[in-house]
Amino acid sequence: MVSVFSLRQSFFESASMMSQLSHKHLLLNYGICVCTDEHIMVQEYVRFGSLDTYLKRNRNTINITWKLEVAKQLAWALHHLEEKSLIHGNVCARNVLVTREEDRKTGTPPFIKLSDPGISITVQPREILLERIPWVPPECVKDSRTLSLAADKWSFGTTLWEIYCGGEQPLAAYDTAKKLLFYEDKHQLPAPKWTELASVINSCMDYEPLHRPSFRALIRDLNSLYTPDYELLVESDTVPSRHRAPGLAGAFESQEPTQFQARHLIFLQLLGKGNFGSVEKCRYDPLQDNTGEVVAVKKLQHSTAEHLRDFEREIEILRSLQHENIVRYKGVCYSAGRNNLRLVMEFLPFGSLRDYLSKNRERFDHSKLLLYASQICKGMDYLAEKRYVHRDLATRNILVESEFRVKIGDFGLTKVLPQDKEYYTVREPGESPIFWYAPESLTESKFSVASDVWSFGVVLYELFTYSEKRCSPPAVFMEQMGEDKQGQMIVYHLIDLLKRNYRLPAPEGCPAEIHSLMKRCWAPEPSDRPLFRDLARTVDDIQDSQSG
Ligand code: ADP
């Protein structure tokens, strides 16, 4: 018996997996709509339908070059999932959507996207599992809980076969008993005439899961396939030769623009709005057919010359940073001159860590929080090594890529340390996140790696309070000094509190060793505070000791 609960759970998991991802060959998930007795997944609209139907419908015009191109695109999508250790679990031509048709006149290849897996086989009734032979791999027929990354490779092999055979259903004439026998006797699908492709399919459909190649290797194999003459002879139409050039194959990941054209940036959603600027989710769609990738775009709202100069500096800084825990710079976009400068970065589907924590509180145990803390330390250590001071480290400026990875964002206040000094003095106090500031930043406007470490202590506090508004740093400090304080008086009282050694309290349920780490970050003397490198190590050690 399969409970309604597990089906619903699986539906949410499927939706959640897709919304964690942003890749041009993965279907974009806008979100889910939960109604009383009906759940709807809101996805982007795809014009040309499922790949299996499309193949059948266009059997006479689709040639081998088309099929190979589509197979490679699917392999890229699955490579992306493999890199993130995410199992799709239901790869088949029916779950691949055609989002753009080929245009032979202009040499534009077709474009596909892998859709969500739907309800997982691990919760499906056995009849459905058996019906899915030969997409579902033999090991999962024995025990569906063995579903692993290797399953996607097997199913990719089956899907390759479908694509090659023009959308024909493999083993269509078999009933369940015959299908089971097929697996028991370790049979293979009828081999395509094209032997090189047949051997790629066979390598995917290896009965030993561990022998199946990685998607990176499969992409390499597909790229090295040369279309045999007899395949080209049956082509009903000729294809522009540049389309077939071997050098072009699989190159689409490396040909990313860094100059984005404003007219192709399509607004999708407002992600955040600050005092001086805003961040928008956009699709960069130069082919104007919704196949472009999704990016995050930061721009100034009302820009004075000074804001513009700071923004240009922020862009330069982000451009110079490459680290797995720092948001990735993609490029810039100018429209109508310098005043309309925009920063294009990778889009991180879960937004800011602050919102993510408070919305998903029940999903996190301490080990997740420590994982994020450790990643933040690693990103900050890299920053410190480059002599940058972030100056605005707070969970609102940390972005969430997936449940397993966070990245530092918002370098709007970042400064480079002068060669001869270990601190930077700012002249403009302006909009300051004062409750994250070290005492020397409040009193002397001095910023250093050590003052970033202080802010990291506050981030730790935010993590272990799950960014709950009620006990946010501003709420707690304001309560302590009396809510009636305003303007400069707040800074004055804050300095006074810190001088009297008042510190944010230990969050509820926070392990003592974490709280003591916070307190070390809040040492009055900057030189007494730990370094990010040591913090990362300590956090990792605590995590190991907790999980061990
Ligand atoms: P500001 O200078 O306005 O504080 P931020 O860079 O902190 O700008 O971005 C503001 C908000 O926009 C963030 O808190 C986050 O919710 C969202 N955001 C920013 N960059 C991205 C991104 N690359 N992907 C997804 N969301 C983002």
Ligand code: MG
């Ligand atoms: Mg910010």
